[in-house]
Amino acid sequence: MRLRKKPWARPELESCDFFVINPKENKGKWKTLFKNPDRELHLELGGGKGTFMAMLASRNQDVNYLSIDIKDEVIVLAKRNIEKVFEEAGINTIDNVKIMAQEINLITEAFGDGDVIDRIYINFCNPWPKDRHNKRRLTHTRQLNNYKTFLKKGGEIRFKTDDDELFEESIEYFKEAGFEITYITRDLHNSDFEGNIVTEHEEMFSSKGVKIKFLIAKN
Numbered sequence: 001m002r003l004r005k006k007p008w009a010r011p012e013l014e015s016c017d018f019f020v021i022n023p024k025e026n027k028g029k030w031k032t033l034f035k036n037p038d039r040e041l042h043l044e045l046g047g048g049k050g051t052f053m054a055m056l057a058s059r060n061q062d063v064n065y066l067s068i069d070i071k072d073e074v075i076v077l078a079k080r081n082i083e084k085v086f087e088e089a090g091i092n093t094i095d096n097v098k099i100m101a102q103e104i105n106l107i108t109e110a111f112g113d114g115d116v117i118d119r120i121y122i123n124f125c126n127p128w129p130k131d132r133h134n135k136r137r138l139t140h141t142r143q144l145n146n147y148k149t150f151l152k153k154g155g156e157i158r159f160k161t162d163d164d165e166l167f168e169e170s171i172e173y174f175k176e177a178g179f180e181i182t183y184i185t186r187d188l189h190n191s192d193f194e195g196n197i198v199t200e201h202e203e204m205f206s207s208k209g210v211k212i213k214f215l216i217a218k219n
């Protein structure tokens with residue numbers, strides 16, 4: 001996603017109550033950041049402009065959410081989207097979602113022992129189709145093993161993509177990392193799965209007739 005540089009993005013984010021300025025400082029204590037720390041904690045990787053998280057977090061006020069992306073230019077759009085959707089839903093305080101800038105390849109710098117994440121969402125991550133780049137995939141076995149250091153035993157990863165090759169190879173990655181696939185469809189919009197929230201990229205691909213692939217993998 002190419003975005004024009006926005007010099008105002010960082011100052012706007014730093015003045016936002018639900019933006020986490022230094023993720024590494026919270027390693028091992030993410031739950032305590034929330035007003036209601038005993039709730040389940042779900043993590044979205046590569047959240048983009050935040051359409052998905054805004055809907056998810058506003059609809060599920062009894063779950064705490066963290067959403068990670070890498071660029072301030074896109075996170076600031078997620079911030080605005082979350083504010084807009086919460087306001088439209090009549091929710092005055094945004095206290096069950098936090099957003100942050102973090103390189104997911106370095107996720108163990110910010111999450112690890114002491115953190116218990118109940119669910120991870122990975123929506124439309126970069127397919128990195130060249131063999132020599134496969135390791136950069138957010139679903140690569142190497143990454144899944146990193147996530148396992150903070151994903152609850154019995155917790156799950158929900159993964160959606162438009163990309164056939166990434167999907168089929170990810171099934172192998174999940175198995176290799178010891179996950180059990182508990183739900184799978186290669187045509188989500190014509191499946192029996194209920195409660196799907198459409199992301200920005202999902203909207204773009206499905207409007208072109210591309211079938212959305214989706215799976216749930218249990219740790």
Ligand SMILES: C[S@@+](CC[C@H](N)C(=O)[O-])C[C@H]1O[C@@H](n2cnc3c(N)ncnc32)[C@H](O)[C@@H]1O
Nearest residue numbers: 046047048069070103104105123124199200201
């Ligand atoms: C293709 S977009 C998908 C956005 C959204 N999830 C959706 O479904 O519309 C992928 C997002 O992941 C972010 N991203 C890619 N690699 C990343 C990494 N290594 N660390 C953090 N964010 C990353 C990008 O900045 C981008 O916003």
